[in-house]
Amino acid sequence: MNYEQKENMEQPKILTLDDDFSLIKRFIDGDEAVFAELVKRHKEKVRNIVYLTLSSSNSVDDIAQEVFITVYRHLKSFRFESQFTTWIYRITINKCKDHLRKRNVRRIFLPLSEEEKEPVLESINEDSDIKEIVRSAIATLPDKLKIPLVLKDLEGFSYQEIAVYNGM
Amino acid sequence: MNKNYTDKELLSAYIDGELSLNEKKLIEDKIKTSLELQKELSDLKKIKELTSGSVDRISESPFFETRLFANINTQASNRFNYKKWIPIGSLTLVTLTLMVVLKVNPKLIDNIVEQQKSNLAGFYKENLQPLLYAADLTNEDIFNFAVYQELPLDSANQQILKLGFDPAGTEFFEIKNASNISHASNLKSFVAALDLNEAEIEMIDSIIGSYSDQLSSLVLVNDKNSVAINPNIWNTRKVILADILAFAKRFAGQNYSKILPTEVAELDNKTIMKWVSDAKSVKANQYIFFTPDSIFEDDFVFDMDEFKEQMENVKDELAELKEQGVELKEFRINFDSAYGNHKRNTDKSKRYEISVNKDQIKVNVQDFAINIPEIDFPDFDSIAIIINEATKNIYPVIPPSGSVVVGKNNYNYNFNSVKPRNKKGEVSLDSVMHQRNTENELKNNEQKKKYQNQVKTGPDFNDSLMLKQNEELKKEMDNLKKELQKFRQDFTKPNESDSGQSKKSKQKVNPVDTDEIEI
Incomplete structure (x- = not known):
């Protein structure tokens, strides 16, 4: 590979803090x-967090849309004191928590037949895939356990980040 | 990491790579020496793999951005959707603006109302024409207006303008349907009583006639059923009266004091001129407008000259229409339908008070009338009767034909040379009129008192008074007849009364002549 070929090659984009910050500054301007x-x-990160947190693909895009709309509205007041990702994931977790809270409230007032179907262990049989069994098991976890697990094992966030996202 | 964590917890953190170097070295040392921890580590790694491996990434949403920006735009437009706030915002803004404006200019609303009134007034002022012009006022009408305070508004005398006093003494004028107006030949009687010559008669006619246009311009009407009356009409009437008095005083000499009440006779020229001057100082362009919507007072300038010019132009057309037998309808003020809504109106300044009913419009004018004392004139009808009767009684005294030979020298005494309204000693017309004036003054005073007590019976009062006066006059005329009879008898029998004329008494009087002397 000669020098020219190296020049013509698309340089890999390195996502840095400055990248997000500079975009935000331009937005503010x-x-x-x-x-x-x-x-x-x-x-995609936001959508997957929502998906894993809710253990359902329903309403994923709706919640993700809400997350970005909230970001859009408040981006001009971003104070650059933390990473943009910390801020947006925390918003995402909060939206998910709101959604789960509302869903639980709705469930109280809905008859059993109309309740939203939850992934339950009963649906698992011997033929079920082991991954499906684990996914179902995670889905049954309470939110305070499920969300850190998802963020750590599935998305690879550090303990510090998880603590921040969960407002600890 | 907190050192109180259990080994199992440390193992989990060790797998997650969250331990410090010291903690990491510590747990690694423990793992090397503990089979249990080694097994635990192995299980945790398997669980980790399972949980990480169980993750199904959600598929990409190709229209995520499109939907997102659509939502952002929608929410942004909803957020700034000020349209729904426009009515409330506008109302608030208008209210606040009004509050501020009214604070700064408290009379704004009044001004707007006045402006609207002015616009409405402009509508009703259009094409106003003098009603009295159609009535074709004669000098007699104007003279009667000055004396009796009644003016016909149409040639058929169906509606009249009347001036008067209410029981409280406030001057008013009213337009009403006329019962009848019977003041005929008063001017003629007045002229005769003053014993004016031709030139003087022409002069008084000219003076009275000069007020015709002025009077006409004081009552205006238009096709919108608006009636505009100038309150100055009261003063105008007084001016006419004062002018007539001034003329009478100047040209009629002693006759002036004979026919007029004492109080008037004593008026000097200066006083009369002051009345005229006062009347002219009153604002002449102020009218009270009666319209179907409202009654209001406003300035209005009526150009009589321009109107007359227009009338000259249409005169020929009117004459043509008359020739063609086309009857022109006379304007009549319709009290009932047009003014039914106005029960009672009083202006803010209390300068006038208006009442309207189905038969009349009545306006009390407290401040408009100038201070000219009211004058009680003699009854001109009775003056006319006196003059006629007296003249009638004197005329038959004249031998109709031939001459009577008197005395030796056949002196011809021509009876035709005796003038009816002439010299001393024959019939004392002056004394009769003077007596009549005194009586009339007393009667007028009584009339005033009675009028104040019985206002409602006012219109009938004049008639009853006149009848009474006529009856008394009849009695007096009977007495006069008797006196004349006696005078005739004395005249026809000179021998019985005067012996020095015995020869004259022998002359016979033609019986035909005697018959003619009979009354």
């Missing part, structure tokens, strides 16, 4: 188009 870039960078 009035360039709202950069918000699309922030969405592009973080949407």
Whole structure:
């Protein structure tokens, strides 16, 4: 590989703190188009956190949309005291918690037949895949255990980050 | 990590890579020496693999951004959707603005109302024409207006403008349906009583006639059933009266004091001129408007000259229409339908009070009338009767034909040379009129008192008074007849009364002549 070929190769994008911060600064300065870039960078992480937290694909996009709308509304008041990801994941966890709380409240007032179907262990039989069994088991965990587990084992966040996201 | 954590917890953190170097070395040392920890570590690693491996990543959402930005735009537009706040915002803004404006300019509302009133007034003021012009006022009408305070508003005398006093002494004028107006030939009687010559008669006619246009412009009407009356009409009436008095005083000499009440006769020219001057000082362009919507007072300038010019132009057309037999309808003020809503109106300044009913519009004018004392005139009808009767009685005294030879020299005494309204000693017309004036003054005073007590019977009062006066006059005329009879007898029998004329008495009087002397 000669020098020219090296020049023409697409350089790998290295996501740094400055990248998010610079985009946010541009947004604050009035360039709202950069918000699309922030969405592009973080949407899948946010969607997966929601998905794993809820243990369901229902409402994932709705909650993820709410997360980014909240970010959009409050981005101009971002104080650059923490990473952008810390901020957005904390918002995501809070939205998930809100959703779970509302779902639990709704469940009280709904007849049994109309209750949202939850993944339950009864559905697991001998033929079930072991991954499915583990997923079902995680789904049955209470939120305060499930969310840190998801964030650590599934998304690889540190204990410190998990503590922050959960407002500890 | 906190050193109180159990080995199992430390193992979990060890797998997660969350231990410090010291903690890591410590747990690794323990693991080397403990089979139990080694087994535990092995199990934890398997669970870790299972949980990590159980994760199904959610599939990408291709339209996530599209939906997101659509939502952001929608929510942004909803957030700043000020349209729904427009009505409330506008109302609040208007209220606040009004509060501020009214604070700064408290009379704003009044001004707006006045402006609207002015616009409405403008509508009703359009095309106002003098009603009295159609009535074709004669000098007689104007003279009667000055004396009797009644003016016909149409040629058929169906509606009249009347001035008067209410029981409280406040001057008022009213337009009402006329019962009848019977003041005929008063001007003629007045002129005769003053014994004016031709030039003087022409002059008084000219003076009275000069008020015709002025009077006409004081009552205006239009096709919108608006009636505009100038309150100055009271003063105008007084001015006309004062002018007539001034003329009478100047040209009628002694006759002036004979026909007029003492109080008037004593008036000097200066006083009369002051009345005229006072009346002219009153604002002449102020009218009270009666409209179907409201009654209001406003300034209005009516250009009589322009109107007359227009009338000159339409005169020919009117003449043509008359020739063609087209009857022109006379304007009549319709009290009932147009003004039924106005029960009672009083303006803010209390300068006038208006009442309207189905038969009349009545306006009390407290401040408009100038201070000219009311004058009680003699009854001109009775003056006319006196003059006629007296003239009638004197005229037959004249031998109709031939001359009577008197005395030796056949002196012809021509009876035709005796003038009916002439010299001393024949019939004392002056004394009769003077007596009548005194009586009238007393009667007028009584009339005033009675009027104040019985206002409602006012219109009938004049009629009854006149009848009474006529009856008394009849009695007096009977007495006069008797006196004349006696005078005739004395005249026809000179021998019995005067012996020095015995020869004259022998002359026979033609019986035909005697018959003619009979009354």
